[in-house]
Amino acid sequence: MLNPSPSKLDIPASPPYPVPSTEEALPMPAARKPLAPKKPSAKISPSKASAPPAHAKAKPNTTSRFELAGPLYPIYTSVPYLSYKHSSYFQVYEKCFTPFIGKPITFIEVGVLNGGSLFMWRKFFGPNARIIGVDFNPGAKKWEKDGFEIHIGDQSSPVFWAEFFRKVGQIDILLDDGGHTNRQQIETVMQALPHIRDGGLIMVEDTHASYMPEFGNPSFHSFTSFAKSVTDKVNSRFPALKGTESLLRNRVFSTEFYESIVVFNIDSRRAVIPLPLSNEGESSDAQDFRHQHTTTGTLLNLEVKAAKLLAPLKREPFITLKHMLFKLIHRAVWEADHLKTRRYFK
Numbered sequence: 597m598l599n600p601s602p603s604k605l606d607i608p609a610s611p612p613y614p615v616p617s618t619e620e621a622l623p624m625p626a627a628r629k630p631l632a633p634k635k636p637s638a639k640i641s642p643s644k645a646s647a648p649p650a651h652a653k654a655k656p657n658t659t660s661r662f663e664l665a666g667p668l669y670p671i672y673t674s675v676p677y678l679s680y681k682h683s684s685y686f687q688v689y690e691k692c693f694t695p696f697i698g699k700p701i702t703f704i705e706v707g708v709l710n711g712g713s714l715f716m717w718r719k720f721f722g723p724n725a726r727i728i729g730v731d732f733n734p735g736a737k738k739w740e741k742d743g744f745e746i747h748i749g750d751q752s753s754p755v756f757w758a759e760f761f762r763k764v765g766q767i768d769i770l771l772d773d774g775g776h777t778n779r780q781q782i783e784t785v786m787q788a789l790p791h792i793r794d795g796g797l798i799m800v801e802d803t804h805a806s807y808m809p810e811f812g813n814p815s816f817h818s819f820t821s822f823a824k825s826v827t828d829k830v831n832s833r834f835p836a837l838k839g840t841e842s843l844l845r846n847r848v849f850s851t852e853f854y855e856s857i858v859v860f861n862i863d864s865r866r867a868v869i870p871l872p873l874s875n876e877g878e879s880s881d882a883q884d885f886r887h888q889h890t891t892t893g894t895l896l897n898l899e900v901k902a903a904k905l906l907a908p909l910k911r912e913p914f915i916t917l918k919h920m921l922f923k924l925i926h927r928a929v930w931e932a933d934h935l936k937t938r939r940y941f942k
């Protein structure tokens with residue numbers, strides 16, 4: 597049974613779809629093991645009113661009603677064939693896929709297994725969607741009789757994907773629920789990237805594999821490390837950072853990180869170098885207080901003063917020495933600043 601009395605903390609102020617009342621029970625699939633009930637939350641006595649709010653310390657709950665309150669979960673439980681998903685995925689699917697409902701999209705799921713998710717996607721997106729399954733297991737071909745396109749091949753093979761896209765053409769969404777190794781996930785993203793229509797997306801699920809020894813992780817070459825490096829490439833579009841051209845930099849508009857899911861929103865029209873803008877409004881010559889009354893500010897001011905003091909030393913090797921010294925001081929100033937926030941990285 598699901599948490600029968602969710603605390604208000606489970607439910608954001610304005611969810612994008614109606615949340616059932618506390619009395620309403622969410623339907624669970626009959627044959628499945630019920631989810632563990634949430635532990636009752638500790639009561640806060642009035643004397644502890646000034647203590648941090650409960651959610652500031654509490655561990656995450658197990659599945660909340662909010663996660664399963666949208667339209668997809670009832671579809672999931674209604675399809676005739678088995679599908680394995682995690683409860684937290686439904687809200688992410690709904691957030692990212694809802695704009696595509698009813699549209700004539702091409703949707704790929706890597707990982708067919710027992711076929712259940714293909715039926716779920718067809719019901720969710722509607723009859724205009726072209727639903728394609730990819731699996732290494734030739735047995736998946738049997739779902740073609742139900743109107744799905746099935747392609748058999750290894751998702752870590754660029755040769756397979758080249759042939760796949762030659763046959764299928766451009767697509768809108770690729771969902772990777774395949775083998776979950778770093779290589780499979782990364783190669784799938786890289787091979788699909790040129791073939792996603794602007795406005796489409798690539799969603800990779802089960803990214804917790806990036807932290808699991810059975811997948812050779814944690815590693816610098818994990819999928820999640822790759823996804824973080826894609827975020828760096830997105831940020832490298834800022835002109836002052838002088839990023840180098842790449843398909844990721846030019847096509848990935850944004851990255852989204854969820855528990856066990858990463859989304860790459862693809863849009864070459866929006867993945868652009870930004871321009872600095874001014875609305876030409878009236879200025880009151882306000883001072884920028886970024887470093888005012890801070891140790892960093894004082895040290896940076898000292899650095900400027902020292903630079904002025906040493907300015908007359910214009911000959912080599914003084915120039916090189918000055919350059920090295922200021923680089924060192926500058927680094928030390930910022931490292932001192934970083935010490936203050938180091939504890940948040942643990």
Ligand SMILES: C[S@@+](CC[C@H](N)C(=O)[O-])C[C@H]1O[C@@H](n2cnc3c(N)ncnc32)[C@H](O)[C@@H]1O
Binds near residue numbers: 709730751
């Ligand atoms: C997690 S299951 C898919 C679950 C399914 N989407 C569902 O909702 O129940 C993973 C599937 O990926 C397939 N698979 C594993 N490695 C693969 C690879 N290298 N290329 C393509 N498919 C692969 C497996 O055969 C298996 O059917």
